[in-house]
Amino acid sequence: MSNILMGRALRYGDDINTDVIIPTKYSNTTDPKELGKYCLINLDPLFQERKQLGDILVVGKNFGCGSSREHAPLAIKGAGISCVIANSFARIFFRNAIDMGLPVIESPEIVEETTDLNDLEINFESFICRNVSTGKQYSIPQYPEVIQKIFLAGGLINYLTRSE
């Protein structure tokens, strides 16, 4: 993962669950590209046409509630989304995202002040997020130490195979 991400914000609402992120009927594969084709289909049927490689999901509270199936973060990655910024995440989704190296940021402030299609720049070295469209800068809350290590290793398996 690159330490600096640039992408457009795609704004969506609260309580977006895993069944909406990737419905079970499409979860009969583990191929991220295939899963990515149906990402958010039950929320926004136009999502596939809207999204561009590197876009950033900016969403409300409790993102990823529901199932533990990792097809959800995998579908988001497979769709080419580079990061998810939310008011809050559901616990299992948060773990899964960190485990598979999908950057997730909890920041009600950024969510509140970001509008659809704003350009964002996220720096994971300085932990600064800049809204290029408004010029405003935000500090990104840092993860606790263990999570930080897993995240920087690029996921849990990389972390385990490197540290043991």
Next chain:
Amino acid sequence: MGKTMAEKIFQAHNGGKEVKTGEIVFANVDLVMGTDATVPLAIGEFEKIGKAVFDPAKVVLVQDHFVPARDTNTANLSNQMRQFARKHGITHHVEVGRGGICHHYVPDSGLCNPGDLIIGADSHTTTYGAFGALGTGVGSTDFAAAMATGRLWFKVPPAIKVVLTGKKKKYVQGKDIILKLISMIGVDGAAYKSLEFTGPSLKHLDMADRITICNMAVEAGAKAGIFEVDDVTADYFKKYHKKKDILRLKADADAEYVQEIPISISDLEPLVAEPYLPSKVKGVKELQEIAVDQVFIGSCTNGRMEDMRQAAKILSKRRVHPDVRLIVIPGTYAILEEMAEEGIMETFIAAGASVQSPTCGPCCGGHTGILGDDEVCLSTSNRNFVGRMGSPSSRVYLANPAVAAASAVAGKIIHPEDLCNE
């Protein structure tokens, strides 16, 4: 300072070393559980670690989500899991026809004991709190890591104390208690926390009620839902597993909670959650007259023998409404056998229900009862999200098995007393 149940369990699995709420610990797990929905994704990650399974007897793999296979892809995923189980000598690889839904199979096979720390690659692993264990859902990567090392990182959760008082009225079940709680705190009201259940009502709540309540703790975002261990728990372990000495897990009197929620269950009526969130709860009487196309009784939430008996009592000498399909799926094959022995199977068949093999079935839109466009389903399962059981324009209402059975007969959502007093 006293300890909550979650703190006690994490401390015991952290080599007895003192733990504090909010602290991140690497804890040893007693059991690692996965299903055909999550294991296939974990296999590649597990192989990357390049280790053997930490203890083949402590890994449980249950074929329940997509079996019998619904298409070639899911058949291939299930086969991957079978081959993996054989290769690694997994003691508990549970086939369709022999096990059932993971969250009923695990405790009923004696694999879950009070005080245990169990991770499952399924969000409803919180169910094991009914038995005084801390069960928590994780994804495939965490599952793979725990399978290789027997350990995983956890944040010791702050706890919410739920104090239950009073006695349930007729037709009120565990489902109504948990729907009430979720409606009070919202779908993220217990996020990252443990919900710890105590109070004088516990003696009136059977294991089926507790399973339903802990199962749906995750619908309020909880990391775990745990019942304090009492005589009801002890009776279960004595009857089913011949165990006389179990850990009588309870929180200390001076344990610290972030919130205390009293619920008087005497005041509860049967409740229904409307689409599309389990927190959108109304009394069943407020939703009467909503016509249903399908009723589903089963799932890891309400697939117990007690649930089947409740439904059968109402269906006895009645017929399912001609415009309704009633799908009944017991939690395990042992429950299916018990249903046959008690004559409940005959009751369901005579009523015109479709009784299916113990699996997850339509709950997650897997198979056996997928909803078409604009269809309405009343379900005893745990989620009513958009498109959860099929078409994104379908609508799912959640209720207890008595309400579900009565509604299957009436062809619309109805309070069981309105049907039974006719």
